[in-house]
Amino acid sequence: EHDGLRASEIGFLWSISRVISTLTTPVWTALADRTKRARTMSQVSLVLAVVPFLMLAVPLRTDAPRLTPRAAALWSFSFVGGPASSLRDALALAGCQSADEW
Secondary structure, eight states: OTTSOOHHHHHHHHHHHHHHHHHHHHHHHHHHHHHTOHHHHHHHHHHHHHHHHHHHHSOOOTTSOSHHHHHHHHHHHHHHHTTHHHHHHHHHHHHSSSGGGO
8 A cells, every 4th residue: 555556456466466376386396396306496486586576675656557567576476486385395394204203
């Protein structure tokens, strides 16, 4: 709301963000499993998530449209940053020799 967005627009942005994250997480984790590079994928996800996160902090001009740039930044962040927690979970499980150690 500080950016001049209505509550319904903010809800729309976050709803689509969750859908993007839900749809892309299995793709990222399947790729990490197939290539056996969960650590690399997790690091890449973290590094790539920095750019859209910082884009969210950039102030917009008062006469510029606000929904589109915020949507692009938030949805990009969801695409690259959403799978990070699942990849970290996979790394934690891989670090254990068996499930009994949990």
